[in-house]
Amino acid sequence: MSRKDTVEALFTGRLGAPNAPSPVERAERVRTGAISAMGASLAQFSENAKTVARLQDQISSGDRVLEIDPADVDASLVSDRLMIEVDPTFEALVVSMAESGQQVPILVRPHPTEAGRYQAAYGHRRLRAASRLKIKVQAVVRPLSDADLVVAQGKENLERRDLSFIERAWFARRLEDRGFDRSVVITALSCDKADVSRYVAMARAIPEIIAISIGPAPKAGRARWAELAEKLQHADAVATAEAVIRQTEFLSLDSDQRFASLLEALRPSVEHKKTQEMWVAKDGRKVARVQRGAERVVLAFDEKVAPAFGDYVLRQLDALLAAYEGSTETGARDSKR
Structure with a gap:
């Protein structure tokens, strides 16, 4: 059996049984009525397929995987995530790594100014999980320029766990604020010039403290963020929003709930102001x-x-x-x- 077939077998369950049905094939025969559970299973299968592809790429490129202390790895030049305390997906990643280990290495470069340290291009969530578990993080080390680093960061994260709309917007703004050429931003986000302009405009319309407090809000698309941005232009709206995001009840919500809660809190005052x-x-x-x-x-x-x-x-x-x-x-x- 080839090395490629061996890697595929780790995720398809066909090692030693070439005619056995894969988990996807078996899942297609199951009709439980639990839509959310089925969606989660299919998402996991898709993630496994991407994992296989990455492992194959790393094997074919000859990259050597090192084990590094997470404390020796700094974050990327530019953050592309909006993380909040209540993040079930991150907690699930921690459990997965504790039970099954780290499936895909992160990518780092030698730190540009500090000998013996590294800087992450992508894999920040895996890095955080390894730190939480107090284990070494598996990493591929490559010499990368600043532009190479942020492009690799954007492309990997878009493929592995797609950025939400507001995360794309803030990633674009942060790249622009760091002085990266628009062409680099376009490549990192895999979009066109018009999209970048819209992303940056949206990020500049949402105060950073509010965006960070809400988090990624993956279910809120461009239209709903545009509605929030419009409401924040009204007198007193930012002050109202800042009061809301400090409330204990708000902090106990997940990201999508935070977005919905804040938008709802702004609607009454804004509607009142429309009667002039x-x-x-x-x-x-x-x-x-x-x-x-x-x-x-x-x-x-x-x-x-x-x-x-x-x-x-x-x-x-x-x-x-x-x-x-x-x-x-x-x-x-x-x-x-």
């Missing part, structure tokens, strides 16, 4: 738009209707505040405190 008042002058001109929020009132003057009136009001603010604080209305308000 107009300040109409005595002659019928609609001079200003008034938006009322829980913590502030926003007055927006129409420069076409009343040119420079906004500047005039700004110059009168000190006098208006002094008049207000000396008014009977202020005294009545203070007496109620």
